[in-house]
Amino acid sequence: xxxxxxxxxxxxxxxxxxxxxxxxxxxxxxxxxxxxxxxxxxxxxxxxxxxxxxxxxxxxxxxxxxxxxxxxxxxxxxxxxxxxxxxxxxxxxxxxxxxxxxxxxxxxxxxxxxxxxxxxxxxxxxxxxxxxxxxx
Amino acid sequence: xxxxxxxxxxxxxxxxxxxxxxxxxxxxxxxxxxxxxxxxxxxxxxxxxxxxxxxxxxxxxxxxxxxxxxxxxxxxxxxxxxxxxxxxxxxxxxxxxxxxxxxxxxxxxxxxxxxxxxxxxxxxxxxxxxxxxxxxxxxxxxxxxxxxxxxxxxxxxxxxxxxxxxxxxxxxxxxxxxxxxxxxxxxxxxxxxxxxxxxxxxxxxxxxxxxxxxxxxxxxxxxxxxxxxxxxxxxxxxxxxxxxxxxxxxxxxx
Numbered sequence: 001x002x003x004x005x006x007x008x009x010x011x012x013x014x015x016x017x018x019x020x021x022x023x024x025x026x027x028x029x030x031x032x033x034x035x036x037x038x039x040x041x042x043x044x045x046x047x048x049x050x051x052x053x054x055x056x057x058x059x060x061x062x063x064x065x066x067x068x069x070x071x072x073x074x075x076x077x078x079x080x081x082x083x084x085x086x087x088x089x090x091x092x093x094x095x096x097x098x099x100x101x102x103x104x105x106x107x108x109x110x111x112x113x114x115x116x117x118x119x120x121x122x123x124x125x126x127x128x129x130x131x132x133x134x135x136x
Numbered sequence: 137x138x139x140x141x142x143x144x145x146x147x148x149x150x151x152x153x154x155x156x157x158x159x160x161x162x163x164x165x166x167x168x169x170x171x172x173x174x175x176x177x178x179x180x181x182x183x184x185x186x187x188x189x190x191x192x193x194x195x196x197x198x199x200x201x202x203x204x205x206x207x208x209x210x211x212x213x214x215x216x217x218x219x220x221x222x223x224x225x226x227x228x229x230x231x232x233x234x235x236x237x238x239x240x241x242x243x244x245x246x247x248x249x250x251x252x253x254x255x256x257x258x259x260x261x262x263x264x265x266x267x268x269x270x271x272x273x274x275x276x277x278x279x280x281x282x283x284x285x286x287x288x289x290x291x292x293x294x295x296x297x298x299x300x301x302x303x304x305x306x307x308x309x310x311x312x313x314x315x316x317x318x319x320x321x322x323x324x325x326x327x328x329x330x331x332x333x334x335x336x337x338x339x340x341x342x343x344x345x346x347x348x349x350x351x352x353x354x355x356x357x358x359x360x361x362x363x364x365x366x367x368x369x370x371x372x373x374x375x376x377x378x379x380x381x382x383x384x385x386x387x388x389x390x
Contacts, residue, residue, distance in 0.1 A: 033371030040229035067227035077216025079186030081204035085194025090306020098310025113336040
């Protein structure tokens with residue numbers, strides 16, 4: 001049933017958010033530390049194991065993929081309620097700080113994504129084999 | 137006639153939100169196809185339209201929630217609010233590959249710290265060039281440049297003035313909006329086309345709204361990876377800015 005997938009998703013989100021709250025309390029702050037990220041990890045692990053045991057039928061998966069498909073429309077709705085006017089009203093310093101940060105962080109993406117590459121990843125393993133074979 | 141029309145929209149806020157966003161998406165995909173021959177993704181156009189509407193809503197009501205401050209469109213606030221947004225983000229993990237996450241895990245963690253510290257330093261340096269010298273002000277603006285949540289939380293914790301806190305929020309908002317618009321435009325040049333780079337991207341940029349919208353406009357398959365690291369960023373920022381980074385700023389400029 002579709003609701004099984006939706007409920008699975010809901011339980012993962014609640015569990016992740018709760019752990020995030022606990023992490024926040026543990027470090028003495030009133031914030032949620034990575035609750036959504038933790039929920040995603042729980043979901044990935046659960047879906048993996050349920051699928052392997054054939055316990056996640058087509059209809060249950062529909063409940064999950066529906067909400068995944070609603071993601072972009074929800075993001076559009078989120079964009080429509082950002083405080084864009086406030087961002088512009090912040091003046092030249094706020095705008096400059098935002099612009100410079102975004103440009104430098106964009107530029108840092110390719111540099112950092114090379115870190116740790118080749119530790120057991122499939123593509124790099126293939127590359128190493130090719131390199132060792134002298135095909136450069 | 138018109139009264140009952142607005143009444144129906146007002147009473148069915150969330151449903152009105154679905155209808156409006158659906159129509160926006162339809163128009164955006166037609167524009168993407170006809171004007172840019174599909175080069176600019178339809179969802180990127182939809183997000184830009186959303187931001188323009190948010191701006192118009194903001195200047196017409198003077199509120200902080202963009203279009204959602206207009207009562208007829210308040211359902212947009214529910215649809216794009218934190219609860220459904222997080223629910224949909226978690227749902228994207230359904231398509232994520234666990235092996236990719238394990239492989240790029242460390243790069244993601246490093247990018248989180250790097251992203252936070254880079255944003256903080258840039259915020260501090262720019263605040264300095266605009267004449268701010270007090271470590272409390274510098275730290276708050278640096279924290280705001282991380283995200284618009286870290287700024288006010290840090291500012292409140294270390295006793296910044298409300299004027300500086302407002303500035304820090306504005307810096308974070310600019311970062312978020314620019315990430316939404318800029319990501320699809322630069323994706324090709326920074327090789328943002330695989331899970332590992334998306335994980336690093338999420339950690340570096342940090343703004344959950346910016347990353348989730350930017351990646352959605354670039355390639356929906358990358359969303360779970362970027363969103364996962366980005367959701368840790370604010371927590372890390374709130375942890376480090378009022379403590380380690382504030383102490384460091386005080387030691388240098390105090």
